Amino acid sequence: MNPIELDVRNLKITFSTPQGNLTAVNDLSFQLYKGETLALVGESGCGKTVSALSILRLLPEPPAKITNGEIIYSGKNLLTMAPNQLRKIRGEEIAMIFQDPMTSLNPVLTIGEQLSETLLQHKNLNKKEALLQSVQLLGKVELASPEEKLKQYPHQFSGGMRQRVMIAMALACEPKILIADEPTTALDVLIQAQILELLEHLKKESGMSMLLITHDFGVVTEVAERVMVMYAGDEVETGPTNSLLSNPNHPYTKGLISSRPQLGKTRNKDHRLIEIPGNVPHLNQRPSGCTFHPRCNWVMDHCKTQKPHSKNLENNLKFSCHLDPGSL
């Protein structure tokens, strides 16, 4: 396997609220290998975005607080790094694209100004050179007539085009790691397919690693080599995409996969979609034992009191459930 690019160890994040300190991410550890795409999957409220934001220290602190853990990037712990050092890594070595391209671009600045801002910040360029490089970047994300686009404003762009601009901004300094937080959720299917293809292509070209956050297993199959499923702040299952999809070991993973209607599966009238009953628990109502037990169809007595340990299987598979592997 490739060398580790990013190593997250025992990360714990809490939020201080009037109801006390609530744990959003609970003892999370994962590794991102060089050149791979790792997908973080789970419903809203499972801690995916919070974990990703903490890597670049973008969480509002307070109320958020990283109470434990290390995030190691090229030998250094990002969590203890001085702000000015961190600023060099943000955007230059680790970049991020956000879910909603409508709100993450500045509406009163031209595309050119916004793109060259990143370049001016991190590279030793003058304005002219920065604009020249911006043109190349827009060409790289396959936008037509890039020179003209530089002078335009975000409102003149469609959602897909804006997301391309966001990608161009993220890739401006050729980062080693790209964090993509639901990059296609706000887009139409046709545009989603185009953006995923573009990301895949750019990733191959530059050899960067990608941490992709999504709630859609369909998107996962398109781009990710490995998947980590999160539930209520815990890692519940991790493994290579193919084996995880065909043989999920955790009931939550299985639920997420089978609750999505699949194209072309012959539908008979009495076949219902398999649903996961209930909702993700609120942070202040975290269930005892296995946090998933109130929604689990395979729940046993000891699930309610004992938190399952993480089990390692061959082939880099890992899951936390009291059930034996292969029993679903």
Place this chain on the structure above:
Amino acid sequence: MTSETSFLKVRDLKKYFSSKETFPAKIPNLVRAVDGISFTLHDGESLGLVGESGSGKSTAARTVLMLETPTSGLVHFKGQNLADLPEPQLRNLRKEMQMIFQDPFSSINPRRKIGEVLQEPFKIHDYKGNTTETISELLNQVGLSPNYANRYPHEMSGGQLQRVGIARAIALNPSLVVADEPVSALDVSVQAQVINLMMDLKEKLEISYLFISHDMGVVEYFCDRVAVMYLGKIVEIASSDEIYKQPGHPYTEALLNSAPGLNIERKKNSAKAHGDIPDPSNPPRGCSFHTRCPIAEKQCKEMEPELKEVGAEHFVACHLK
């Protein structure tokens, strides 16, 4: 009058909006949001309307319900043309046709308790009787406990609140429910809950659905027939099975191929549509899809294709089929 064929019949329905550009110049601009669509919804059937944002699905649905006044065309519901109906009669008929909206947090009044929200349909239609009991029953029907009536919308999750939206729609026993992207704002796992609920209600209450979505997977699963819309026109209409197995229009094919799926066998080598949907106020000449079509030929740029029957109950508007 509720013979099978005459439940809901839409013929050549058009809805144009005029948008005045205030800057730089005042040029009246005609947006053909819905440009002559025809379809029939049979009793007890679910018809899906799919397409990208900007293809006119929502406007089509709202115009069918007379929430927008149609520019021209016929909407026959149970034998009456809604477009000609005077307001009081139309209002009476609205009991029969209800709507579920995409985002429950913006379609349900945040300042009212759920019980009050659900009372509204009864008030509007002068229902006399014990509404509290009816509301408890309604909440039960959508899988919520009756004490949710005392909650405010912000105390509920998106999935729960969408159930309230559904309860409000079925309150007056409608025979037609128009659902505009009812699950797109929800998490995948909750989507399944809501889709199952809507399926159950269909059986129990004999509802016909006009179901709008951009997700081919959901539509294929939920609907008996599917109509694909592009820039205000229906480009293909067929049964769900047909559409999936033998898509006739390149746009339908592109939608199917781009759906991120767990079944990869039909992808990869297949052609995809390129670019964005064109501006509806200035649609391309000829076949409106030709700018993005992977197989477009010369005639596509000049002539607009007609909707032709290519198989049993399967219509496609494409020159090359």
